[in-house]
Amino acid sequence: MIGLRPAEALALPIDELAMLVLEDIVRSNHWNEWNVLNSYVNDSAGLGYGNDPEARKAIAEAMGWLRSQGMIARSPEQTADAAIIVTRWGGEALKKSVAEVLAVNRIQSNLHPQLEQKVRRQFLLGEYEMAIFVAMKAIEVRVRHLAGYGNEVIGGDLMIKAFKSGGPLADPVAPPGEVEDTMMLFKGAYSVLRNPSGHREVSFDDVTEAAEAVMTASMLMRMLDRVEARLAGNSP
Secondary structure, eight states, X not given: OOSOOHHHHHHSOHHXXXXXXXXXXXXXXXXXXXXXXXXXXXXXXXXXXXXXXXXXXXXXXXXXXXXXXXXXXXXXXXXXXXBEEEOHHHHHHXXXXXXXXXXXXXXXXXOOHHHHHHHHHHHHTTOHHHHHHHHHHHHHHHHHHHHTOOTTSOHHHHHHHHHSTTSTTSOTTSOHHHHHHHHHHHHHHIIIIIHHHXXXXXXXXXXXXXXXXXXXXXXXXXXXXXXXXXXXXXOO
């Protein structure tokens, strides 16, 4: 059992509690989900779970979180319904901090399809700077393609020309302020996220910040989806 008393377990966020439960599953070589939960019902470590049903529910919720995140799964080798294994991702997750686990989950579940193949692998390998560089490069390439410019138009200049009022990607019915803000959003994101990684060594030590940088590129790519639909006459 995890070395936390019921009040401590209840005070933890579900993801942190779940990672402790996962450590316990691996350490104790548990293969049966019911046995894991029953150890808290019986309070085999004498920590007080036997008299605290809310704390036992928290452990069950943590198990549910592990399953929802793909860290435990039904065992293919056992006939018991409660038989479980720690998945490959579960094993890898134990080597990471909770922040790293959450960042990877965000990248795996919400990334724009046009970035997934190009960026996801680098991020999972911990190559955060390269993942951000590749994501923003994909934005640049798509903007250039949609705007109809040649390869000589690059970087911030490309974003300004493409999205400025009257530019090929500017929304002709949007208020002028919104057109200006969209242009500055693309230019600013490119300058802040892509340019530093392209011209000097940048260290994203905060995995959460790195994930949010990639997700910013993902958001821009979804905005470009709407631009492309408008240009094709598929949006009002």
